[in-house]
Amino acid sequence: MRGPVLGWDVGGANIKAAIVGADRQSAPKVVERPFSLWRDPARLPAVLAEIADGVGGVGPLGAMAVTMTAELADCFATKREGVAFVLDAFRTAFPGVEIRVYGVDGRFRSTDDARQRPLEVAAANWRASATLVARTFPDALFVDVGSTTTDIIPIVGGRIAVEGTTDPARLRSGELVYTGALRTPICAVVRTVPFGGRRCRVAAEHFAVAADVHRWLERIDDNGYVCETPDGRGHSRAESGARIARIICGDLDMLTADDVTSIAEHVARAQVKQIKSGIRQVMRRLGPACPAVAVLAGQGAFIGRPAAEELGLTARDLASAIGSAAARAAPAAAVAYLLAEMDDVPSRAHLTRK
Amino acid sequence: MRGPVLGWDVGGANIKAAIVGADRQSAPKVVERPFSLWRDPARLPAVLAEIADGVGGVGPLGAMAVTMTAELADCFATKREGVAFVLDAFRTAFPGVEIRVYGVDGRFRSTDDARQRPLEVAAANWRASATLVARTFPDALFVDVGSTTTDIIPIVGGRIAVEGTTDPARLRSGELVYTGALRTPICAVVRTVPFGGRRCRVAAEHFAVAADVHRWLERIDDNGYVCETPDGRGHSRAESGARIARIICGDLDMLTADDVTSIAEHVARAQVKQIKSGIRQVMRRLGPACPAVAVLAGQGAFIGRPAAEELGLTARDLASAIGSAAARAAPAAAVAYLLAEMDDVPSRAHLTRK
Numbered sequence: 001m002r003g004p005v006l007g008w009d010v011g012g013a014n015i016k017a018a019i020v021g022a023d024r025q026s027a028p029k030v031v032e033r034p035f036s037l038w039r040d041p042a043r044l045p046a047v048l049a050e051i052a053d054g055v056g057g058v059g060p061l062g063a064m065a066v067t068m069t070a071e072l073a074d075c076f077a078t079k080r081e082g083v084a085f086v087l088d089a090f091r092t093a094f095p096g097v098e099i100r101v102y103g104v105d106g107r108f109r110s111t112d113d114a115r116q117r118p119l120e121v122a123a124a125n126w127r128a129s130a131t132l133v134a135r136t137f138p139d140a141l142f143v144d145v146g147s148t149t150t151d152i153i154p155i156v157g158g159r160i161a162v163e164g165t166t167d168p169a170r171l172r173s174g175e176l177v178y179t180g181a182l183r184t185p186i187c188a189v190v191r192t193v194p195f196g197g198r199r200c201r202v203a204a205e206h207f208a209v210a211a212d213v214h215r216w217l218e219r220i221d222d223n224g225y226v227c228e229t230p231d232g233r234g235h236s237r238a239e240s241g242a243r244i245a246r247i248i249c250g251d252l253d254m255l256t257a258d259d260v261t262s263i264a265e266h267v268a269r270a271q272v273k274q275i276k277s278g279i280r281q282v283m284r285r286l287g288p289a290c291p292a293v294a295v296l297a298g299q300g301a302f303i304g305r306p307a308a309e310e311l312g313l314t315a316r317d318l319a320s321a322i323g324s325a326a327a328r329a330a331p332a333a334a335v336a337y338l339l340a341e342m343d344d345v346p347s348r349a350h351l352t353r354k
Numbered sequence: 355m356r357g358p359v360l361g362w363d364v365g366g367a368n369i370k371a372a373i374v375g376a377d378r379q380s381a382p383k384v385v386e387r388p389f390s391l392w393r394d395p396a397r398l399p400a401v402l403a404e405i406a407d408g409v410g411g412v413g414p415l416g417a418m419a420v421t422m423t424a425e426l427a428d429c430f431a432t433k434r435e436g437v438a439f440v441l442d443a444f445r446t447a448f449p450g451v452e453i454r455v456y457g458v459d460g461r462f463r464s465t466d467d468a469r470q471r472p473l474e475v476a477a478a479n480w481r482a483s484a485t486l487v488a489r490t491f492p493d494a495l496f497v498d499v500g501s502t503t504t505d506i507i508p509i510v511g512g513r514i515a516v517e518g519t520t521d522p523a524r525l526r527s528g529e530l531v532y533t534g535a536l537r538t539p540i541c542a543v544v545r546t547v548p549f550g551g552r553r554c555r556v557a558a559e560h561f562a563v564a565a566d567v568h569r570w571l572e573r574i575d576d577n578g579y580v581c582e583t584p585d586g587r588g589h590s591r592a593e594s595g596a597r598i599a600r601i602i603c604g605d606l607d608m609l610t611a612d613d614v615t616s617i618a619e620h621v622a623r624a625q626v627k628q629i630k631s632g633i634r635q636v637m638r639r640l641g642p643a644c645p646a647v648a649v650l651a652g653q654g655a656f657i658g659r660p661a662a663e664e665l666g667l668t669a670r671d672l673a674s675a676i677g678s679a680a681a682r683a684a685p686a687a688a689v690a691y692l693l694a695e696m697d698d699v700p701s702r703a704h705l706t707r708k
Contacts, residue, residue, distance in 0.1 A: 074559075166608070168602045171602055185541070185558055187541075195522060204533060
């Protein structure tokens with residue numbers, strides 16, 4: 001007897017859920033929802049319940065697999081407080097449902113165990129997706145460019161060969177680069193942009209984000225702009241352009257469309273360089289053992305691809321292996337698969353090949 | 355007959371007012387108030403009225419002198435819309451009071467004229483303070499490090515010798531550097547910080563601001579932290595330390611006080627370098643005509659001083675010339691003085707020496 005498994009990746013600004021059906025065969029159904037946890041943490045249980053309803057729920061036989069980065073949100077004084085809050089929200093939203101929490105060691109544990117050792121379950125989402133990717137690509141750099149951050153996870157001989165497991169250690173090792181396709185403030189990416197044939201300093205304000213840049217450059221469309229806009233206005237290309245103009249304290253009365261394009265191209269290019277710097281650092285550490293293939297995932301795979309290719313790596317898409325929706329929500333789908341296969345005793349031997 | 359003059363510097367995040375009494379002799383009374391205009395623009399008239407009450411009002415004989423940067427706030431689609439909104443707020447708050455608006459050309463105009471040509475009154479506050487400073491220091495770089503931005507205004511032979519007058523032109527010329535003592539997000543200042551003997555990337559999030567750095571380093575105290583905290587918690591040194599730890603996705607369970615200090619010192623040093631880069635650019639443009647004295651003002655004068663001195667300039671404090679409260683709120687005090695002297699026909703010949 002087995003039911004569906006609902007995988008969760010609970011971030012501070014976005015929540016993703018992926019359901020693996022009881023048949024374990026069809027592609028997972030994936031739901032993404034922007035939710036600014038720090039603004040209204042008390043709503044988390046209701047938001048979780050709505051998302052679960054949106055994928056059909058798991059029923060009495062189902063289980064849930066949870067990974068999170070939401071503990072970093074600044075409504076929590078410490079990660080310990082954040083982990084406990086998120087687990088409480090699951091208990092409130094889904095009484096009676098079996099909930100298993102994924103850890104940086106690659107194992108699931110009970111919510112009680114997770115609460116006891118919060119650093120073992122904080123920000124473990126990268127490990128879930130990398131574990132799944134390793135089945136198909138035993139030698140690869142897994143480059144997952146999300147809305148906010150980029151994970152660069154070396155997989156060598158089928159094993160996850162990271163230097164760091166906590167967020168600070170990963171930021172130091174290059175395995176976590178805090179840049180992404182949507183939420184990243186432009187002032188955190190560049191100090192200057194081209195304007196009028198010269199370099200112009202930018203305003204240190206939350207005036208525009210990466211989503212505006214990629215919307216203006218038509219790399220994402222209205223539906224791809226799944227985060228809040230900095231000024232509360234809409235997602236249209238013109239509205240994104242106005243936000244981009246504001247980063248040099250200008251407006252669309254002062255800047256031409258060409259001015260905005262040259263700023264946007266400069267910022268997009270700077271994001272590629274940020275990701276290259278992380279990949280390069282990982283490549284140097286691994287030396288000759290470093291894989292020659294980069295497996296790309298996430299909403300920002302289009303930023304990760306040039307970064308990988310310019311460093312001589314062969315780029316492959318995770319989407320072609322597991323479906324584009326699941327690749328965009330890789331950790332949520334991954335924890336669902338990983339928990340599902342643990343439940344499936346008859347097929348476990350088949351699925352876990354090491 | 356003449357009354358008091360109330361000078362205003364209306365920013366998007368802070369409003370400053372300075373009153374010059376009918377006697378024109380005593381030091382101006384200054385009020386500063388943080389107000390996040392973009393969050394609740396409709397409250398502006400009430401906030402203006404409260405601030406005016408706090409300095410005692412201007413009475414039927416008084417006048418008001420206005421300069422603003424609030425038009426840049428992203429609740430306004432364009433500067434034109436922002437200027438009109440701020441002027442409407444003054445009309446609502448102070449019916450019947452004479453209101454004069456200062457322009458980048460150094461002249462006052464009516465609110466109707468200001469509305470017609472908004473770019474002439476947008477972000478003109480630097481010119482007001484520099485005009486006043488030029489009386490005492492006819493050859494100087496005026497370096498005003500505020501909560502959010504730094505103005506670097508060359509004064510040569512008693513004249514304001516800027517390259518740019520609009521915000522974008524000034525960001526390009528080095529005359530405006532978007533870094534300040536309080537509101538500047540740390541992720542807009544540095545890409546990496548030292549941690550555990552190595553460089554660690556920072557989170558591109560609004561987790562900590564310059565005020566946290568200077569609070570931790572005890573360059574400002576609780577009362578000097580006059581801006582919102584990123585996480586809505588308090589201004590204590592420990593709370594600032596927790597916010598600083600979060601910029602590498604850490605918390606005070608993971609980082610020691612020494613870790614936080616080395617991060618804070620690195621960020622503070624990076625702010626000095628940002629201001630040096632602006633000063634250096636202005637010095638290069640002026641060449642041999644460049645003054646050898648820097649006159650420092652603003653809440654962040656302590657950041658401007660090392661920047662100026664390391665470039666070989668002699669640092670002077672505006673506070674010693676006009677009083678420390680007025681130096682902190684330089685543009686508000688300056689527009690008040692400048693309008694007051696225009697009203698004072700008998701003494702005009704004396705005060706306006708050019």
